Amino acid sequence: AQSVAQPEDQVNVAEGNPLTVKCTYSVSGNPYLFWYVQYPNRGLQFLLKYITGDNLVKGSYGFEAEFNKSQTSFHLKKPSALVSDSALYFCAVRDSTNAGKSTFGDGTTLTVKP
Amino acid sequence: DTEVTQTPKHLVMGMTNKKSLKCEQHMGHRAMYWYKQKAKKPPELMFVYSYEKLSINESVPSRFSPECPNSSLLNLHLHALQPEDSALYLCASSHLERQGRGANVLTFGAGSRLTVL
Numbered sequence: 001a002q003s004v005a006q007p008e009d010q011v012n013v014a015e016g017n018p019l020t021v022k023c024t025y026s027v028s029g030n031p032y033l034f035w036y037v038q039y040p041n042r043g044l045q046f047l048l049k050y051i052t053g054d055n056l057v058k059g060s061y062g063f064e065a066e067f068n069k070s071q072t073s074f075h076l077k078k079p080s081a082l083v084s085d086s087a088l089y090f091c092a093v094r095d096s097t098n099a100g101k102s103t104f105g106d107g108t109t110l111t112v113k114p
Numbered sequence: 115d116t117e118v119t120q121t122p123k124h125l126v127m128g129m130t131n132k133k134s135l136k137c138e139q140h141m142g143h144r145a146m147y148w149y150k151q152k153a154k155k156p157p158e159l160m161f162v163y164s165y166e167k168l169s170i171n172e173s174v175p176s177r178f179s180p181e182c183p184n185s186s187l188l189n190l191h192l193h194a195l196q197p198e199d200s201a202l203y204l205c206a207s208s209h210l211e212r213q214g215r216g217a218n219v220l221t222f223g224a225g226s227r228l229t230v231l
């Protein structure tokens with residue numbers, strides 16, 4: 001079985017401040033972890049992934065995420081938030097043995113205020 | 115071409131109508147997916163096609179009928195839908211792990227917003 005949790009429905013930050021969007025996961029085997037972003041009335045866009053290798057993963061638009069195996073977490077971070085980062089963010093996990101079927105978290109709405 | 119194209123963008127249909135949603139990609143992806151998404155909720159997997167064969171059906175009601183005519187096209191045929199089926203329907207595609215390239219990173223279309231009256 002695989003599951004993912006995003007404990008915060010909403011994250012508010014001021015422009016220029018660092019941001020963190022939290023994600024924890026549970027899988028039986030090795031985790032494949034993903035972050036996607038969704039702007040209003042659009043599909044989801046891929047930001048970054050962790051499959052194997054370095055625990056710190058860098059992705060699109062200046063975002064990064066750190067894989068922490070002991071805490072089963074994959075938090076999304078950005079050093080300096082932009083108003084245009086405001087969107088709905090989804091963490092997703094797939095067990096390495098579960099081909100084709102990713103499980104999405106409930107999503108976190110990020111609001112960046114000027 | 116790095117896009118997944120979905121048509122129509124909006125669809126309004128009655129409960130007795132028959133309609134279809136269409137999806138197209140030209141990225142060489144051999145896995146294609148249908149997801150259903152309600153407002154501010156995560157996408158829910160409906161169907162997965164691998165090499166044009168249905169590999170996952172998440173116990174979706176038979177009023178939804180998927181079809182994959184070739185490696186670039188994916189359809190979702192709709193018949194006798196209920197008002198609770200109103201949602202954003204997202205198509206996605208990805209490489210398969212055996213293709214060894216960016217496995218399982220999903221590329222989503224913009225979606226078809228369906229309203230059932």
